[in-house]
Amino acid sequence: MDAERKGITGDLFAALTQPASSGVAKPPPAVAAKTPHLVPGKSPLNPLAAKPEPTVFGQPRPAPATPGAAAARPSRVAAPIRKLPAFFYRMPLRAQRGYLASDAIDRFPLTPSPAAFTMVAALMSALDGGAPSIVQRASQSLLGEVCRLLGVRPVRIEVRSVRPRNSRGELHGLFYPQAPTRTAAAGRSKGIAPTAGEPLIVLWTRTAQRHDVVKPRTYLRTLMHELGHYLDYSLLKLEDSYHSIGFYQRESFLVRTLFPGASSPPRPK
Numbered sequence: 598m599d600a601e602r603k604g605i606t607g608d609l610f611a612a613l614t615q616p617a618s619s620g621v622a623k624p625p626p627a628v629a630a631k632t633p634h635l636v637p638g639k640s641p642l643n644p645l646a647a648k649p650e651p652t653v654f655g656q657p658r659p660a661p662a663t664p665g666a667a668a669a670r671p672s673r674v675a676a677p678i679r680k681l682p683a684f685f686y687r688m689p690l691r692a693q694r695g696y697l698a699s700d701a702i703d704r705f706p707l708t709p710s711p712a713a714f715t716m717v718a719a720l721m722s723a724l725d726g727g728a729p730s731i732v733q734r735a736s737q738s739l740l741g742e743v744c745r746l747l748g749v750r751p752v753r754i755e756v757r758s759v760r761p762r763n764s765r766g767e768l769h770g771l772f773y774p775q776a777p778t779r780t781a782a783a784g785r786s787k788g789i790a791p792t793a794g795e796p797l798i799v800l801w802t803r804t805a806q807r808h809d810v811v812k813p814r815t816y817l818r819t820l821m822h823e824l825g826h827y828l829d830y831s832l833l834k835l836e837d838s839y840h841s842i843g844f845y846q847r848e849s850f851l852v853r854t855l856f857p858g859a860s861s862p863p864r865p866k
């Protein structure tokens with residue numbers, strides 16, 4: 598199963614995200630309310646919400662300084678004073694350091710362009726119909742613009758139709774640090790050609806049970822969540838991408854920065 602490959606950040610069922618080789622006990626969520634990827638009512642505790650996610654990326658390095666963006670520079674000065682999830686104390690020291698590094702950053706140095714706002718609006722319109730190919734184009738444009746503004750390589754996205762599901766919930770999004778060959782081949786046949794081994798985001802436009810088109814703001818938040826995983830590696834140079842509280846703060850930062858009209862976008866349903 599591709600989703601069991603080491604390094605994939607899955608916002609999907611626990612059964613698929615638990616790395617086969619993982620010796621880490623399944624952690625409880627850091628914050629029970631932050632359960633963006635499971636269907637409400639399925640479980641109040643999302644084991645994915647604070648799951649350590651091993652990756653195959655290299656050594657952590659300091660985030661690059663971005664001239665002119667001092668006000669929005671990630672705050673790295675100190676880990677926030679708050680209760681750490683219980684699983685944190687069971688993690689190896691190296692992983693603990695990575696978790697704290699993630700937790701200490703609450704935003705990205707992003708100042709949105711007029712084009713970015715236009716692209717968000719276009720994406721919202723595309724989601725009215727829910728056609729994956731149209732949503733994918735709009736999503737790719739927005740991702741490309743945000744990545745350009747942040748000075749990182751654009752990340753590919755593949756948009757599919759109906760979310761997969763199991764008894765624990767339904768899959769909202771996936772981030773592959775390195776796209777598997779199969780996914781890359783499927784993309785090529787549709788003309789989007791993600792290259793195997795390159796980062797890839799996968800999102801779905803319709804709910805698993807009723808096949809309703811996902812609410813636009815829900816989709817946007819999921820998109821920003823997966824983009825957040827990509828930016829953890831490409832911009833912040835974190836060794837792993839954890840669902841730390843800082844991670845969710847960065848996700849919210851992206852949503853409110855790019856979609857200021859929605860003061861409090863709902864958590865995905």
Ligand SMILES: [Zn+2]
Binds near residue numbers: 607840
């Ligand atoms: Zn995630």
